[in-house]
Amino acid sequence: MSTANNEFSAEHLPASVRNAPELSVSLQDQNDSLAPSHAPAAGEPSWRVDVTDAESFQQLVQLSNQGAVIFALWAPHSPASVSMLEQAEALVNSAGGNLLLAAVDITKAPEIGQAFQIQGVPAAVAIIGGRPAPLFNGPVDTEALTDVLGQVLQLAAQQGLRGGFEPVVSEEEKPLPPLHAEAIDALDRGDYAAATSAYTRALNENPADSDAKIGLAQVHLLERVAGLNLADEREKAAADPTDVQAHLNVADLDIAGGHVEDAFARLLRLFKAVDTEAKTSVRERLLELFTVVGSSDPRVTKARSALMTALF
Known part of the structure:
Protein backbone atom coordinates (compact mmCIF):
# COMPACT_ATOMS: atom_id res chain seq x y z
CA MET A 1 0.00 0.00 0.00
CA SER A 2 1.83 3.05 -0.93
CA THR A 3 1.30 6.47 -2.52
CA ALA A 4 3.59 9.01 -4.01
CA ASN A 5 4.72 11.93 -1.87
CA ASN A 6 3.46 10.55 1.44
CA GLU A 7 5.90 11.83 4.03
CA PHE A 8 4.95 10.55 7.45
CA SER A 9 5.11 12.86 10.46
CA ALA A 10 3.36 13.31 13.76
CA GLU A 11 0.71 15.56 12.22
CA HIS A 12 -0.53 12.59 10.19
CA LEU A 13 -1.61 10.95 13.44
CA PRO A 14 -5.21 11.46 14.50
CA ALA A 15 -5.47 13.70 17.53
CA SER A 16 -6.41 10.78 19.76
CA VAL A 17 -3.20 9.00 18.81
CA ARG A 18 -0.98 12.06 19.19
CA ASN A 19 -2.30 12.90 22.63
CA ALA A 20 -0.94 11.53 25.86
CA PRO A 21 -1.60 7.79 26.01
CA GLU A 22 -4.86 7.23 27.80
CA LEU A 23 -4.74 3.46 27.57
CA SER A 24 -1.99 1.60 29.36
CA VAL A 25 -2.06 -2.17 29.40
CA SER A 26 -0.67 -3.84 32.50
CA LEU A 27 0.81 -7.31 32.69
CA GLN A 28 -1.59 -8.90 35.15
CA ASP A 29 -3.75 -11.91 34.38
CA GLN A 30 -2.57 -14.57 31.97
CA ASN A 31 -5.03 -14.83 29.09
CA ASP A 32 -5.60 -18.30 27.65
CA SER A 33 -7.04 -17.08 24.34
CA LEU A 34 -3.53 -16.67 22.93
CA ALA A 35 -1.00 -19.44 22.58
CA PRO A 36 2.59 -19.29 21.32
CA SER A 37 2.72 -20.85 17.89
CA HIS A 38 5.06 -20.72 14.92
CA ALA A 39 5.60 -18.35 12.01
CA PRO A 40 3.08 -19.08 9.26
CA ALA A 41 4.21 -21.55 6.64
CA ALA A 42 3.44 -21.04 2.98
CA GLY A 43 -0.30 -21.17 2.45
CA GLU A 44 -1.19 -20.60 6.13
CA PRO A 45 -3.30 -17.54 6.94
CA SER A 46 -1.50 -14.51 8.32
CA TRP A 47 -2.74 -11.32 9.95
CA ARG A 48 0.48 -9.32 9.47
CA VAL A 49 0.64 -6.09 7.46
CA ASP A 50 3.95 -4.31 6.73
CA VAL A 51 3.56 -0.56 7.22
CA THR A 52 5.81 1.82 5.28
CA ASP A 53 3.85 5.02 4.66
CA ALA A 54 1.21 7.39 5.96
CA GLU A 55 -1.58 5.96 3.83
CA SER A 56 -1.21 2.44 5.19
CA PHE A 57 -0.94 3.83 8.72
CA GLN A 58 -4.19 5.77 8.34
CA GLN A 59 -5.96 2.71 6.97
CA LEU A 60 -4.86 0.67 9.96
CA VAL A 61 -6.00 3.35 12.39
CA GLN A 62 -9.42 3.16 10.75
CA LEU A 63 -9.38 -0.63 11.10
CA SER A 64 -8.79 -0.24 14.83
CA ASN A 65 -12.47 0.69 15.07
CA GLN A 66 -13.10 -2.97 14.26
CA GLY A 67 -10.55 -4.48 16.61
CA ALA A 68 -7.13 -3.97 18.16
CA VAL A 69 -4.23 -3.29 15.79
CA ILE A 70 -0.79 -4.08 17.22
CA PHE A 71 2.03 -1.91 15.86
CA ALA A 72 5.29 -3.87 16.30
CA LEU A 73 8.35 -1.68 15.71
CA TRP A 74 11.52 -3.51 14.73
CA ALA A 75 14.77 -3.18 12.77
CA PRO A 76 16.83 -5.75 10.85
CA HIS A 77 19.96 -4.89 12.85
CA SER A 78 18.24 -5.70 16.17
CA ILE A 118 9.54 5.30 20.51
CA GLN A 119 13.12 5.52 21.77
CA GLY A 120 14.33 2.25 20.29
CA VAL A 121 13.35 -1.27 19.29
CA PRO A 122 11.82 -3.67 20.05
CA ALA A 123 8.67 -1.76 20.88
CA ALA A 124 4.93 -2.12 20.44
CA VAL A 125 1.86 0.08 20.60
CA ALA A 126 -1.75 -1.07 20.28
CA ILE A 127 -4.39 1.15 18.73
CA ILE A 128 -7.92 0.31 19.87
CA GLY A 129 -10.80 2.33 18.50
CA GLY A 130 -8.34 4.98 17.29
CA ARG A 131 -6.75 5.37 20.75
CA PRO A 132 -3.17 4.35 21.65
CA ALA A 133 -2.09 1.80 24.21
CA PRO A 134 1.71 1.72 24.56
CA LEU A 135 2.64 -1.87 25.33
CA PHE A 136 6.42 -2.05 25.81
CA ASN A 137 9.70 -0.50 24.72
CA GLY A 138 12.51 -3.00 25.17
CA PRO A 139 13.08 -6.76 25.04
CA VAL A 140 10.11 -8.91 26.04
CA ASP A 141 9.85 -12.67 26.49
CA THR A 142 7.14 -14.88 25.04
CA GLU A 143 5.23 -15.21 28.30
CA ALA A 144 5.06 -11.44 28.85
CA LEU A 145 4.13 -10.86 25.20
CA THR A 146 1.37 -13.44 25.43
CA ASP A 147 0.12 -11.78 28.60
CA VAL A 148 0.07 -8.25 27.21
CA LEU A 149 -1.68 -9.26 23.98
CA GLY A 150 -4.26 -11.12 26.06
CA GLN A 151 -4.88 -7.91 27.99
CA VAL A 152 -5.30 -6.05 24.68
CA LEU A 153 -7.88 -8.60 23.54
CA GLN A 154 -9.81 -8.18 26.79
CA LEU A 155 -9.73 -4.39 26.54
CA ALA A 156 -10.92 -4.43 22.93
CA ALA A 157 -13.72 -6.87 23.81
CA GLN A 158 -14.87 -4.58 26.63
CA GLN A 159 -15.32 -1.86 23.99
CA GLY A 160 -17.21 -4.20 21.67
CA LEU A 161 -14.30 -4.36 19.22
CA ARG A 162 -13.90 -8.07 18.63
CA GLY A 163 -11.86 -7.98 15.44
CA GLY A 164 -13.05 -10.36 12.76
CA PHE A 165 -10.17 -9.28 10.52
CA GLU A 166 -9.73 -11.12 7.24
CA PRO A 167 -6.33 -12.78 6.65
CA VAL A 168 -3.86 -10.59 4.80
CA VAL A 169 -3.27 -11.68 1.22
CA SER A 170 0.22 -10.85 -0.08
CA GLU A 171 0.74 -9.38 -3.53
CA GLU A 172 2.37 -12.64 -4.59
CA GLU A 173 -0.73 -14.62 -3.62
CA LYS A 174 -3.27 -12.37 -5.31
CA PRO A 175 -4.51 -13.81 -8.60
CA LEU A 176 -3.75 -11.67 -11.64
CA PRO A 177 -6.69 -10.03 -13.39
CA PRO A 178 -7.57 -12.02 -16.54
CA LEU A 179 -6.17 -9.50 -19.02
CA HIS A 180 -2.95 -9.15 -17.01
CA ALA A 181 -2.59 -12.94 -16.95
CA GLU A 182 -3.19 -12.98 -20.71
CA ALA A 183 -0.42 -10.40 -21.17
CA ILE A 184 2.04 -12.37 -19.03
CA ASP A 185 1.28 -15.55 -20.96
CA ALA A 186 1.91 -13.69 -24.21
CA LEU A 187 5.21 -12.36 -22.93
CA ASP A 188 6.27 -15.86 -21.89
CA ARG A 189 5.92 -16.98 -25.48
CA GLY A 190 7.52 -13.81 -26.86
CA ASP A 191 4.33 -12.46 -28.44
CA TYR A 192 4.72 -8.73 -27.82
CA ALA A 193 1.73 -7.79 -29.98
CA ALA A 194 -0.62 -9.99 -27.96
CA ALA A 195 0.80 -8.65 -24.67
CA THR A 196 0.33 -5.08 -25.90
CA SER A 197 -3.24 -5.87 -26.91
CA ALA A 198 -4.07 -7.38 -23.51
CA TYR A 199 -2.67 -4.47 -21.52
CA THR A 200 -4.32 -1.95 -23.84
CA ARG A 201 -7.70 -3.63 -23.34
CA ALA A 202 -7.11 -3.57 -19.57
CA LEU A 203 -6.49 0.18 -19.76
CA ASN A 204 -9.57 0.70 -21.90
CA GLU A 205 -11.60 -1.03 -19.20
CA ASN A 206 -9.89 0.88 -16.40
CA PRO A 207 -7.75 3.90 -17.39
CA ALA A 208 -6.52 4.15 -13.78
CA ASP A 209 -5.00 0.64 -13.86
CA SER A 210 -1.43 1.57 -12.93
CA ASP A 211 -0.20 -2.02 -13.19
CA ALA A 212 -1.43 -2.18 -16.78
CA LYS A 213 0.33 1.12 -17.58
CA ILE A 214 3.58 -0.23 -16.17
CA GLY A 215 3.09 -3.55 -17.94
CA LEU A 216 2.48 -1.85 -21.27
CA ALA A 217 5.60 0.30 -20.88
CA GLN A 218 7.62 -2.80 -20.02
CA VAL A 219 6.33 -4.63 -23.09
CA HIS A 220 7.31 -1.70 -25.31
CA LEU A 221 10.78 -1.72 -23.75
CA LEU A 222 11.25 -5.46 -24.26
CA GLU A 223 10.06 -5.16 -27.85
CA ARG A 224 12.50 -2.33 -28.56
CA VAL A 225 15.55 -4.10 -27.14
CA ALA A 226 14.81 -7.43 -28.82
CA GLY A 227 17.57 -7.98 -31.35
CA LEU A 228 19.70 -5.03 -30.25
CA ASN A 229 23.40 -5.56 -29.53
CA LEU A 230 24.64 -3.48 -26.62
CA ALA A 231 28.24 -3.25 -27.84
CA ASP A 232 27.14 -2.08 -31.28
CA GLU A 233 24.75 0.51 -29.90
CA ARG A 234 27.33 1.83 -27.45
CA GLU A 235 29.85 2.19 -30.26
CA LYS A 236 27.36 4.17 -32.36
CA ALA A 237 26.45 6.41 -29.43
CA ALA A 238 30.10 7.03 -28.54
CA ALA A 239 30.87 8.01 -32.15
CA ASP A 240 28.14 10.67 -32.23
CA PRO A 241 26.90 12.41 -29.05
CA THR A 242 23.81 13.59 -30.99
CA ASP A 243 22.83 10.24 -32.56
CA VAL A 244 19.42 10.21 -30.91
CA GLN A 245 18.38 6.69 -31.89
CA ALA A 246 21.67 5.13 -30.75
CA HIS A 247 21.46 6.84 -27.37
CA LEU A 248 17.80 5.87 -26.97
CA ASN A 249 18.77 2.27 -27.74
CA VAL A 250 21.60 2.28 -25.20
CA ALA A 251 19.31 3.78 -22.55
CA ASP A 252 16.71 1.08 -23.22
CA LEU A 253 19.35 -1.63 -22.93
CA ASP A 254 20.68 -0.09 -19.72
CA ILE A 255 17.19 -0.04 -18.17
CA ALA A 256 16.62 -3.64 -19.22
CA GLY A 257 19.96 -4.55 -17.66
CA GLY A 258 19.25 -2.73 -14.39
CA HIS A 259 21.57 0.25 -15.00
CA VAL A 260 18.84 2.79 -14.28
CA GLU A 261 20.93 5.80 -13.28
CA ASP A 262 23.22 5.40 -16.31
CA ALA A 263 20.21 5.36 -18.64
CA PHE A 264 18.64 8.45 -17.11
CA ALA A 265 21.94 10.37 -17.06
CA ARG A 266 22.54 9.54 -20.74
CA LEU A 267 19.12 10.75 -21.84
CA LEU A 268 19.33 13.90 -19.75
CA ARG A 269 22.68 14.77 -21.39
CA LEU A 270 21.18 14.02 -24.79
CA PHE A 271 18.15 16.18 -24.07
CA LYS A 272 20.40 19.19 -23.47
CA ALA A 273 22.48 18.55 -26.61
CA VAL A 274 19.83 18.11 -29.33
CA ASP A 275 17.44 20.42 -31.18
CA THR A 276 13.84 21.11 -30.23
CA GLU A 277 12.34 18.36 -32.39
CA ALA A 278 14.69 15.72 -31.00
CA LYS A 279 14.07 16.94 -27.45
CA THR A 280 10.45 15.80 -27.79
CA SER A 281 11.55 12.23 -28.60
CA VAL A 282 14.03 12.14 -25.74
CA ARG A 283 11.53 13.56 -23.27
CA GLU A 284 8.86 11.03 -24.28
CA ARG A 285 11.32 8.16 -23.91
CA LEU A 286 12.37 9.39 -20.47
CA LEU A 287 8.76 9.59 -19.34
CA GLU A 288 8.11 6.05 -20.59
CA LEU A 289 11.19 4.74 -18.80
CA PHE A 290 10.07 6.52 -15.62
CA THR A 291 6.90 4.41 -15.84
CA VAL A 292 8.92 1.23 -16.35
CA VAL A 293 11.08 1.86 -13.28
CA GLY A 294 8.21 3.17 -11.10
CA SER A 295 7.20 6.69 -10.17
CA SER A 296 8.03 6.19 -6.47
CA ASP A 297 11.62 5.09 -7.17
CA PRO A 298 14.04 7.77 -5.85
CA ARG A 299 16.08 7.51 -9.05
CA VAL A 300 12.98 8.47 -11.01
CA THR A 301 12.24 11.35 -8.64
CA LYS A 302 15.78 12.68 -9.09
CA ALA A 303 15.76 12.31 -12.89
CA ARG A 304 12.29 13.83 -13.19
CA SER A 305 13.48 16.87 -11.24
CA ALA A 306 16.52 17.19 -13.53
CA LEU A 307 14.28 16.95 -16.59
CA MET A 308 12.01 19.71 -15.27
CA THR A 309 15.08 21.89 -14.67
CA ALA A 310 16.28 21.24 -18.22
CA LEU A 311 12.85 22.08 -19.65
CA PHE A 312 12.77 25.48 -17.98
Missing part, protein backbone atom coordinates in the same frame (compact mmCIF):
# COMPACT_ATOMS: atom_id res chain seq x y z
CA PRO A 79 18.00 -9.47 16.85
CA ALA A 80 15.77 -8.82 19.86
CA SER A 81 13.28 -6.91 17.71
CA VAL A 82 13.32 -9.54 14.97
CA SER A 83 12.57 -12.18 17.60
CA MET A 84 9.80 -10.04 19.07
CA LEU A 85 8.24 -9.58 15.64
CA GLU A 86 8.27 -13.33 14.96
CA GLN A 87 6.68 -14.06 18.34
CA ALA A 88 4.09 -11.32 17.88
CA GLU A 89 3.18 -12.60 14.43
CA ALA A 90 2.70 -16.14 15.73
CA LEU A 91 0.55 -14.93 18.64
CA VAL A 92 -1.56 -12.60 16.51
CA ASN A 93 -2.10 -15.38 13.98
CA SER A 94 -3.20 -17.69 16.79
CA ALA A 95 -5.94 -15.17 17.61
CA GLY A 96 -7.58 -16.08 14.30
CA GLY A 97 -8.48 -12.56 13.17
CA ASN A 98 -9.29 -10.99 16.53
CA LEU A 99 -6.04 -8.99 16.28
CA LEU A 100 -4.15 -7.43 13.40
CA LEU A 101 -0.35 -7.00 13.40
CA ALA A 102 1.19 -3.90 11.82
CA ALA A 103 4.94 -4.48 11.37
CA VAL A 104 7.01 -1.28 11.15
CA ASP A 105 10.67 -1.48 10.08
CA ILE A 106 11.95 1.78 11.56
CA THR A 107 14.94 1.81 9.20
CA LYS A 108 12.46 2.26 6.36
CA ALA A 109 9.86 4.34 8.20
CA PRO A 110 11.63 6.14 11.07
CA GLU A 111 8.89 8.80 11.14
CA ILE A 112 6.38 6.27 12.45
CA GLY A 113 8.61 5.44 15.40
CA GLN A 114 9.12 9.15 16.04
CA ALA A 115 5.39 9.80 15.88
CA PHE A 116 4.84 7.13 18.53
CA GLN A 117 7.74 8.64 20.55
Whole structure:
Protein backbone atom coordinates (compact mmCIF):
# COMPACT_ATOMS: atom_id res chain seq x y z
CA MET A 1 0.00 0.00 0.00
CA SER A 2 1.83 3.05 -0.93
CA THR A 3 1.30 6.47 -2.52
CA ALA A 4 3.59 9.01 -4.01
CA ASN A 5 4.72 11.93 -1.87
CA ASN A 6 3.46 10.55 1.44
CA GLU A 7 5.90 11.83 4.03
CA PHE A 8 4.95 10.55 7.45
CA SER A 9 5.11 12.86 10.46
CA ALA A 10 3.36 13.31 13.76
CA GLU A 11 0.71 15.56 12.22
CA HIS A 12 -0.53 12.59 10.19
CA LEU A 13 -1.61 10.95 13.44
CA PRO A 14 -5.21 11.46 14.50
CA ALA A 15 -5.47 13.70 17.53
CA SER A 16 -6.41 10.78 19.76
CA VAL A 17 -3.20 9.00 18.81
CA ARG A 18 -0.98 12.06 19.19
CA ASN A 19 -2.30 12.90 22.63
CA ALA A 20 -0.94 11.53 25.86
CA PRO A 21 -1.60 7.79 26.01
CA GLU A 22 -4.86 7.23 27.80
CA LEU A 23 -4.74 3.46 27.57
CA SER A 24 -1.99 1.60 29.36
CA VAL A 25 -2.06 -2.17 29.40
CA SER A 26 -0.67 -3.84 32.50
CA LEU A 27 0.81 -7.31 32.69
CA GLN A 28 -1.59 -8.90 35.15
CA ASP A 29 -3.75 -11.91 34.38
CA GLN A 30 -2.57 -14.57 31.97
CA ASN A 31 -5.03 -14.83 29.09
CA ASP A 32 -5.60 -18.30 27.65
CA SER A 33 -7.04 -17.08 24.34
CA LEU A 34 -3.53 -16.67 22.93
CA ALA A 35 -1.00 -19.44 22.58
CA PRO A 36 2.59 -19.29 21.32
CA SER A 37 2.72 -20.85 17.89
CA HIS A 38 5.06 -20.72 14.92
CA ALA A 39 5.60 -18.35 12.01
CA PRO A 40 3.08 -19.08 9.26
CA ALA A 41 4.21 -21.55 6.64
CA ALA A 42 3.44 -21.04 2.98
CA GLY A 43 -0.30 -21.17 2.45
CA GLU A 44 -1.19 -20.60 6.13
CA PRO A 45 -3.30 -17.54 6.94
CA SER A 46 -1.50 -14.51 8.32
CA TRP A 47 -2.74 -11.32 9.95
CA ARG A 48 0.48 -9.32 9.47
CA VAL A 49 0.64 -6.09 7.46
CA ASP A 50 3.95 -4.31 6.73
CA VAL A 51 3.56 -0.56 7.22
CA THR A 52 5.81 1.82 5.28
CA ASP A 53 3.85 5.02 4.66
CA ALA A 54 1.21 7.39 5.96
CA GLU A 55 -1.58 5.96 3.83
CA SER A 56 -1.21 2.44 5.19
CA PHE A 57 -0.94 3.83 8.72
CA GLN A 58 -4.19 5.77 8.34
CA GLN A 59 -5.96 2.71 6.97
CA LEU A 60 -4.86 0.67 9.96
CA VAL A 61 -6.00 3.35 12.39
CA GLN A 62 -9.42 3.16 10.75
CA LEU A 63 -9.38 -0.63 11.10
CA SER A 64 -8.79 -0.24 14.83
CA ASN A 65 -12.47 0.69 15.07
CA GLN A 66 -13.10 -2.97 14.26
CA GLY A 67 -10.55 -4.48 16.61
CA ALA A 68 -7.13 -3.97 18.16
CA VAL A 69 -4.23 -3.29 15.79
CA ILE A 70 -0.79 -4.08 17.22
CA PHE A 71 2.03 -1.91 15.86
CA ALA A 72 5.29 -3.87 16.30
CA LEU A 73 8.35 -1.68 15.71
CA TRP A 74 11.52 -3.51 14.73
CA ALA A 75 14.77 -3.18 12.77
CA PRO A 76 16.83 -5.75 10.85
CA HIS A 77 19.96 -4.89 12.85
CA SER A 78 18.24 -5.70 16.17
CA PRO A 79 18.00 -9.47 16.85
CA ALA A 80 15.77 -8.82 19.86
CA SER A 81 13.28 -6.91 17.71
CA VAL A 82 13.32 -9.54 14.97
CA SER A 83 12.57 -12.18 17.60
CA MET A 84 9.80 -10.04 19.07
CA LEU A 85 8.24 -9.58 15.64
CA GLU A 86 8.27 -13.33 14.96
CA GLN A 87 6.68 -14.06 18.34
CA ALA A 88 4.09 -11.32 17.88
CA GLU A 89 3.18 -12.60 14.43
CA ALA A 90 2.70 -16.14 15.73
CA LEU A 91 0.55 -14.93 18.64
CA VAL A 92 -1.56 -12.60 16.51
CA ASN A 93 -2.10 -15.38 13.98
CA SER A 94 -3.20 -17.69 16.79
CA ALA A 95 -5.94 -15.17 17.61
CA GLY A 96 -7.58 -16.08 14.30
CA GLY A 97 -8.48 -12.56 13.17
CA ASN A 98 -9.29 -10.99 16.53
CA LEU A 99 -6.04 -8.99 16.28
CA LEU A 100 -4.15 -7.43 13.40
CA LEU A 101 -0.35 -7.00 13.40
CA ALA A 102 1.19 -3.90 11.82
CA ALA A 103 4.94 -4.48 11.37
CA VAL A 104 7.01 -1.28 11.15
CA ASP A 105 10.67 -1.48 10.08
CA ILE A 106 11.95 1.78 11.56
CA THR A 107 14.94 1.81 9.20
CA LYS A 108 12.46 2.26 6.36
CA ALA A 109 9.86 4.34 8.20
CA PRO A 110 11.63 6.14 11.07
CA GLU A 111 8.89 8.80 11.14
CA ILE A 112 6.38 6.27 12.45
CA GLY A 113 8.61 5.44 15.40
CA GLN A 114 9.12 9.15 16.04
CA ALA A 115 5.39 9.80 15.88
CA PHE A 116 4.84 7.13 18.53
CA GLN A 117 7.74 8.64 20.55
CA ILE A 118 9.54 5.30 20.51
CA GLN A 119 13.12 5.52 21.77
CA GLY A 120 14.33 2.25 20.29
CA VAL A 121 13.35 -1.27 19.29
CA PRO A 122 11.82 -3.67 20.05
CA ALA A 123 8.67 -1.76 20.88
CA ALA A 124 4.93 -2.12 20.44
CA VAL A 125 1.86 0.08 20.60
CA ALA A 126 -1.75 -1.07 20.28
CA ILE A 127 -4.39 1.15 18.73
CA ILE A 128 -7.92 0.31 19.87
CA GLY A 129 -10.80 2.33 18.50
CA GLY A 130 -8.34 4.98 17.29
CA ARG A 131 -6.75 5.37 20.75
CA PRO A 132 -3.17 4.35 21.65
CA ALA A 133 -2.09 1.80 24.21
CA PRO A 134 1.71 1.72 24.56
CA LEU A 135 2.64 -1.87 25.33
CA PHE A 136 6.42 -2.05 25.81
CA ASN A 137 9.70 -0.50 24.72
CA GLY A 138 12.51 -3.00 25.17
CA PRO A 139 13.08 -6.76 25.04
CA VAL A 140 10.11 -8.91 26.04
CA ASP A 141 9.85 -12.67 26.49
CA THR A 142 7.14 -14.88 25.04
CA GLU A 143 5.23 -15.21 28.30
CA ALA A 144 5.06 -11.44 28.85
CA LEU A 145 4.13 -10.86 25.20
CA THR A 146 1.37 -13.44 25.43
CA ASP A 147 0.12 -11.78 28.60
CA VAL A 148 0.07 -8.25 27.21
CA LEU A 149 -1.68 -9.26 23.98
CA GLY A 150 -4.26 -11.12 26.06
CA GLN A 151 -4.88 -7.91 27.99
CA VAL A 152 -5.30 -6.05 24.68
CA LEU A 153 -7.88 -8.60 23.54
CA GLN A 154 -9.81 -8.18 26.79
CA LEU A 155 -9.73 -4.39 26.54
CA ALA A 156 -10.92 -4.43 22.93
CA ALA A 157 -13.72 -6.87 23.81
CA GLN A 158 -14.87 -4.58 26.63
CA GLN A 159 -15.32 -1.86 23.99
CA GLY A 160 -17.21 -4.20 21.67
CA LEU A 161 -14.30 -4.36 19.22
CA ARG A 162 -13.90 -8.07 18.63
CA GLY A 163 -11.86 -7.98 15.44
CA GLY A 164 -13.05 -10.36 12.76
CA PHE A 165 -10.17 -9.28 10.52
CA GLU A 166 -9.73 -11.12 7.24
CA PRO A 167 -6.33 -12.78 6.65
CA VAL A 168 -3.86 -10.59 4.80
CA VAL A 169 -3.27 -11.68 1.22
CA SER A 170 0.22 -10.85 -0.08
CA GLU A 171 0.74 -9.38 -3.53
CA GLU A 172 2.37 -12.64 -4.59
CA GLU A 173 -0.73 -14.62 -3.62
CA LYS A 174 -3.27 -12.37 -5.31
CA PRO A 175 -4.51 -13.81 -8.60
CA LEU A 176 -3.75 -11.67 -11.64
CA PRO A 177 -6.69 -10.03 -13.39
CA PRO A 178 -7.57 -12.02 -16.54
CA LEU A 179 -6.17 -9.50 -19.02
CA HIS A 180 -2.95 -9.15 -17.01
CA ALA A 181 -2.59 -12.94 -16.95
CA GLU A 182 -3.19 -12.98 -20.71
CA ALA A 183 -0.42 -10.40 -21.17
CA ILE A 184 2.04 -12.37 -19.03
CA ASP A 185 1.28 -15.55 -20.96
CA ALA A 186 1.91 -13.69 -24.21
CA LEU A 187 5.21 -12.36 -22.93
CA ASP A 188 6.27 -15.86 -21.89
CA ARG A 189 5.92 -16.98 -25.48
CA GLY A 190 7.52 -13.81 -26.86
CA ASP A 191 4.33 -12.46 -28.44
CA TYR A 192 4.72 -8.73 -27.82
CA ALA A 193 1.73 -7.79 -29.98
CA ALA A 194 -0.62 -9.99 -27.96
CA ALA A 195 0.80 -8.65 -24.67
CA THR A 196 0.33 -5.08 -25.90
CA SER A 197 -3.24 -5.87 -26.91
CA ALA A 198 -4.07 -7.38 -23.51
CA TYR A 199 -2.67 -4.47 -21.52
CA THR A 200 -4.32 -1.95 -23.84
CA ARG A 201 -7.70 -3.63 -23.34
CA ALA A 202 -7.11 -3.57 -19.57
CA LEU A 203 -6.49 0.18 -19.76
CA ASN A 204 -9.57 0.70 -21.90
CA GLU A 205 -11.60 -1.03 -19.20
CA ASN A 206 -9.89 0.88 -16.40
CA PRO A 207 -7.75 3.90 -17.39
CA ALA A 208 -6.52 4.15 -13.78
CA ASP A 209 -5.00 0.64 -13.86
CA SER A 210 -1.43 1.57 -12.93
CA ASP A 211 -0.20 -2.02 -13.19
CA ALA A 212 -1.43 -2.18 -16.78
CA LYS A 213 0.33 1.12 -17.58
CA ILE A 214 3.58 -0.23 -16.17
CA GLY A 215 3.09 -3.55 -17.94
CA LEU A 216 2.48 -1.85 -21.27
CA ALA A 217 5.60 0.30 -20.88
CA GLN A 218 7.62 -2.80 -20.02
CA VAL A 219 6.33 -4.63 -23.09
CA HIS A 220 7.31 -1.70 -25.31
CA LEU A 221 10.78 -1.72 -23.75
CA LEU A 222 11.25 -5.46 -24.26
CA GLU A 223 10.06 -5.16 -27.85
CA ARG A 224 12.50 -2.33 -28.56
CA VAL A 225 15.55 -4.10 -27.14
CA ALA A 226 14.81 -7.43 -28.82
CA GLY A 227 17.57 -7.98 -31.35
CA LEU A 228 19.70 -5.03 -30.25
CA ASN A 229 23.40 -5.56 -29.53
CA LEU A 230 24.64 -3.48 -26.62
CA ALA A 231 28.24 -3.25 -27.84
CA ASP A 232 27.14 -2.08 -31.28
CA GLU A 233 24.75 0.51 -29.90
CA ARG A 234 27.33 1.83 -27.45
CA GLU A 235 29.85 2.19 -30.26
CA LYS A 236 27.36 4.17 -32.36
CA ALA A 237 26.45 6.41 -29.43
CA ALA A 238 30.10 7.03 -28.54
CA ALA A 239 30.87 8.01 -32.15
CA ASP A 240 28.14 10.67 -32.23
CA PRO A 241 26.90 12.41 -29.05
CA THR A 242 23.81 13.59 -30.99
CA ASP A 243 22.83 10.24 -32.56
CA VAL A 244 19.42 10.21 -30.91
CA GLN A 245 18.38 6.69 -31.89
CA ALA A 246 21.67 5.13 -30.75
CA HIS A 247 21.46 6.84 -27.37
CA LEU A 248 17.80 5.87 -26.97
CA ASN A 249 18.77 2.27 -27.74
CA VAL A 250 21.60 2.28 -25.20
CA ALA A 251 19.31 3.78 -22.55
CA ASP A 252 16.71 1.08 -23.22
CA LEU A 253 19.35 -1.63 -22.93
CA ASP A 254 20.68 -0.09 -19.72
CA ILE A 255 17.19 -0.04 -18.17
CA ALA A 256 16.62 -3.64 -19.22
CA GLY A 257 19.96 -4.55 -17.66
CA GLY A 258 19.25 -2.73 -14.39
CA HIS A 259 21.57 0.25 -15.00
CA VAL A 260 18.84 2.79 -14.28
CA GLU A 261 20.93 5.80 -13.28
CA ASP A 262 23.22 5.40 -16.31
CA ALA A 263 20.21 5.36 -18.64
CA PHE A 264 18.64 8.45 -17.11
CA ALA A 265 21.94 10.37 -17.06
CA ARG A 266 22.54 9.54 -20.74
CA LEU A 267 19.12 10.75 -21.84
CA LEU A 268 19.33 13.90 -19.75
CA ARG A 269 22.68 14.77 -21.39
CA LEU A 270 21.18 14.02 -24.79
CA PHE A 271 18.15 16.18 -24.07
CA LYS A 272 20.40 19.19 -23.47
CA ALA A 273 22.48 18.55 -26.61
CA VAL A 274 19.83 18.11 -29.33
CA ASP A 275 17.44 20.42 -31.18
CA THR A 276 13.84 21.11 -30.23
CA GLU A 277 12.34 18.36 -32.39
CA ALA A 278 14.69 15.72 -31.00
CA LYS A 279 14.07 16.94 -27.45
CA THR A 280 10.45 15.80 -27.79
CA SER A 281 11.55 12.23 -28.60
CA VAL A 282 14.03 12.14 -25.74
CA ARG A 283 11.53 13.56 -23.27
CA GLU A 284 8.86 11.03 -24.28
CA ARG A 285 11.32 8.16 -23.91
CA LEU A 286 12.37 9.39 -20.47
CA LEU A 287 8.76 9.59 -19.34
CA GLU A 288 8.11 6.05 -20.59
CA LEU A 289 11.19 4.74 -18.80
CA PHE A 290 10.07 6.52 -15.62
CA THR A 291 6.90 4.41 -15.84
CA VAL A 292 8.92 1.23 -16.35
CA VAL A 293 11.08 1.86 -13.28
CA GLY A 294 8.21 3.17 -11.10
CA SER A 295 7.20 6.69 -10.17
CA SER A 296 8.03 6.19 -6.47
CA ASP A 297 11.62 5.09 -7.17
CA PRO A 298 14.04 7.77 -5.85
CA ARG A 299 16.08 7.51 -9.05
CA VAL A 300 12.98 8.47 -11.01
CA THR A 301 12.24 11.35 -8.64
CA LYS A 302 15.78 12.68 -9.09
CA ALA A 303 15.76 12.31 -12.89
CA ARG A 304 12.29 13.83 -13.19
CA SER A 305 13.48 16.87 -11.24
CA ALA A 306 16.52 17.19 -13.53
CA LEU A 307 14.28 16.95 -16.59
CA MET A 308 12.01 19.71 -15.27
CA THR A 309 15.08 21.89 -14.67
CA ALA A 310 16.28 21.24 -18.22
CA LEU A 311 12.85 22.08 -19.65
CA PHE A 312 12.77 25.48 -17.98
